[in-house]
Amino acid sequence: MRIFEVKDKTGRKIYLTKERWTHINIEHPEVSHYFFILEEVLINPLKIADYENDEKVKYYYRYLKNVKKYLLLIVKYLNGEGYIITSYIIGKIK
Secondary structure (H helix, E strand, C coil), X not given: CEEEEEECXXXXXXXXEHHHHHHHHHHCHHHHHHHHHHHHHHHCCCEEEEECCXXXXXXXXXXXXXXXXXXXXXXXXXXXXXXXXXXXXXXXXX
8 A cells, every 4th residue: 555656856656655664664763753754855855876786776865954864765666666665864875
């Protein structure tokens, strides 16, 4: 089941499923505080970067001023659309 679906900065459709959101909440509970900006990260990211080991994966970054760190959303594209694999907070952009 999809929780939300948006078009990213490049016009590609990306969605978040309930199963992936559950994974994020269990493995990276600090991200749950930022649920309200996940769509915005995809629509207007600070940076979109390639993942060197898989050309179908992209990293979306957003700077979090309150913690002086970055929110990272990892998206995989299959069949013309993307889905969020996971999300966590990191100290610097890779």
